[in-house]
Amino acid sequence: MSKIPQISEFQGLPVLTPEKMKYIDKVAVMEYGLKENFLMEIAGRKFYEETKKYIDEKIKKGPKETKISVLCGRGNNGVDCVVAARYFIEND
Structure with a gap:
């Protein structure tokens, strides 16, 4: 885990953690067939x-x-x- 403070929101929009982004990328590739x-x-x-x-x-x-x-x-x-x-x- 990074020692950089993580924020959950910026200007009213959710901020994704690296872990969440990896999960989304994996779903895009595995479930939706994107390259x-x-x-x-x-x-x-x-x-x-x-x-x-x-x-x-x-x-x-x-x-x-x-x-x-x-x-x-x-x-x-x-x-x-x-x-x-x-x-x-x-x-x-």
Whole structure:
């Protein structure tokens, strides 16, 4: 278990623990037949879209005028991060 404090809600929305997210991913793959690569692609694309929206709305600069560093960890979350970085490279 992580020593990082876990929160259960953010801005009125539930926050998933890593354990809950692993369970949801497992159900998506085992019960619904979704491919892991598909899930990682969707997660990375959504991260890119939300980050781009934040940059456009809050920072009020386009991604080309904003320096973006992408630090990716291990495992599937790291792959999600690499997918998001790829979207920035391809689209901005």
